[in-house]
């Protein structure tokens with residue numbers, strides 16, 4: 001089931017140009033809220049492959065940056081819980097029909113401007129995925145909280161499957177971190193405001209945390225790439241910020257930020 005407001009966001013049927021304008025307005029909102037929305041990636045065609053084998057299924061033409069897949073194809077490409085996906089190699093967003101709404105477009109557009117999707121960091125893509133998804137979904141929530149409060153309320157309560165909070169475990173860690181440090185420190189990392197090169201950006205991120213909190217926050221990147229970045233990061237946050245971090249994780253109340 002989806003929110004009754006969905007029909008005011010997406011007309012039925014919708015055209016490719018409407019979809020493109022939803023993407024553009026999401027990028028504008030991201031730029032307005034977080035200060036940067038440079039679209040990265042080349043503009044090559046995108047070939048989707050099945051989950052189970054490598055057979056090529058579809059080619060999305062060069063000038064399309066966002067599209068909704070046909071139902072039969074979506075069933076083969078997406079996991080059942082997936083609403084959309086961003087391909088950094090070709091700078092394309094694909095959406096799961098019936099399963100996407102405003103929050104999906106914002107989430108995927110955030111991926112498209114993030115350091116974690118930058119082609120120069122492709123070798124870290126898998127190893128940083130849980131951190132990247134947590135940060136992406138957290139920033140989606142922060143944007144909804146500021147700009148679309150009704151959507152935020154449904155998102156945080158997971159009232160509807162289509163637009164509810166995803167990656168809850170990872171979002172809680174990122175949220176509590178931002179409550180203990182400052183969301184801008186995360187945003188600077190996420191958007192590559194210091195540098196686009198991942199390991200260097202993480203070093204700057206750690207330095208920023210130390211400066212903001214006067215703590216001895218450890219650089220956990222090496223360990224994180226071995227055991228899982230989001231959990232190693234969460235452990236270090238808990239070690240440094242202790243009760244404040246644990247309490248914030250429990251509340252997940254964005255008005256506390």
Ligand SMILES: [Zn+2]
Pocket residue numbers: 107111133136
């Ligand atoms: Zn994502």
